[in-house]
Amino acid sequence: AQKITQTQPGMFVQEKEAVTLDCTYDTSDPSYGLFWYKQPSSGEMIFLIYQGSYDQQNATEGRYSLNFQKARKSANLVISASQLGDSAMYFCAMREGRPRGTSYGKLTFGQGTILTVHP
Amino acid sequence: GAVVSQHPSRVICKSGTSVKIECRSLDFQATTMFWYRQFPKQSLMLMATSNEGSKATYEQGVEKDKFLINHASLTLSTLTVTSAHPEDSSFYICSARVPSGLQETQYFGPGTRLLVL
Numbered sequence: 001a002q003k004i005t006q007t008q009p010g011m012f013v014q015e016k017e018a019v020t021l022d023c024t025y026d027t028s029d030p031s032y033g034l035f036w037y038k039q040p041s042s043g044e045m046i047f048l049i050y051q052g053s054y055d056q057q058n059a060t061e062g063r064y065s066l067n068f069q070k071a072r073k074s075a076n077l078v079i080s081a082s083q084l085g086d087s088a089m090y091f092c093a094m095r096e097g098r099p100r101g102t103s104y105g106k107l108t109f110g111q112g113t114i115l116t117v118h119p
Numbered sequence: 120g121a122v123v124s125q126h127p128s129r130v131i132c133k134s135g136t137s138v139k140i141e142c143r144s145l146d147f148q149a150t151t152m153f154w155y156r157q158f159p160k161q162s163l164m165l166m167a168t169s170n171e172g173s174k175a176t177y178e179q180g181v182e183k184d185k186f187l188i189n190h191a192s193l194t195l196s197t198l199t200v201t202s203a204h205p206e207d208s209s210f211y212i213c214s215a216r217v218p219s220g221l222q223e224t225q226y227f228g229p230g231t232r233l234l235v236l
Contacts, residue, residue: 045227105216109162
């Protein structure tokens with residue numbers, strides 16, 4: 001079974017509008033972390049936002065917010081006031097487990113969503 | 120924020136040659152680094168976990184004798200693709216976990232595009 005699922009291969013949004021990118025996850029580990037990254041055409045992975053499984057509040061970073069619904073196992077990314085520079089591939093990723101062992105921190109990625117912002 | 124560099128950014132080599140890719144953490148010490156591979160329009164797939172001073176941990180299906188990983192210092196991990204073949208052509212990207220305080224973060228290098236002819 002997929003651990004991270006992004007069901008939207010592509011999304012379109014008008015400049016200055018808000019957009020939500022979906023992400024659902026599957027884990028039986030009570031301790032996990034959820035990440036969102038942006039990958040422009042250059043290929044670099046840009047860290048956007050992080051949500052820990054025990055965090056009580058939804059994470060926010062500037063125009064980015066994470067709609068964390070633990071019972072539904074979803075961690076959707078909301079981008080407010082979209083800009084043309086937001087056009088890129090967006091990946092949701094999960095890190096499972098508490099700090100232990102030599103493999104702690106490895107990420108499992110979703111399939112990605114290509115976001116296109118129209119002027 | 121933390122910076123991770125990779126070198127080279129792009130390499131073209133002949134089939135059968137070996138290629139070394141370096142991943143450096145520039146302003147922090149990274150005891151653990153990760154190597155991923157990404158084919159065009161696909162997601163990132165973890166290849167191996169690189170730990171300073173010990174052997175790397177490889178994911179299932181990744182040939183450890185083909186993809187040699189050395190994490191000789193707290194700021195440098197190297198991936199060597201030995202006897203490269205055209206099917207090894209891909210985007211290789213490393214990441215380093217920043218020692219977590221209040222918030223866990225993981226930063227990626229800019230990636231290396233490998234083309235094997």
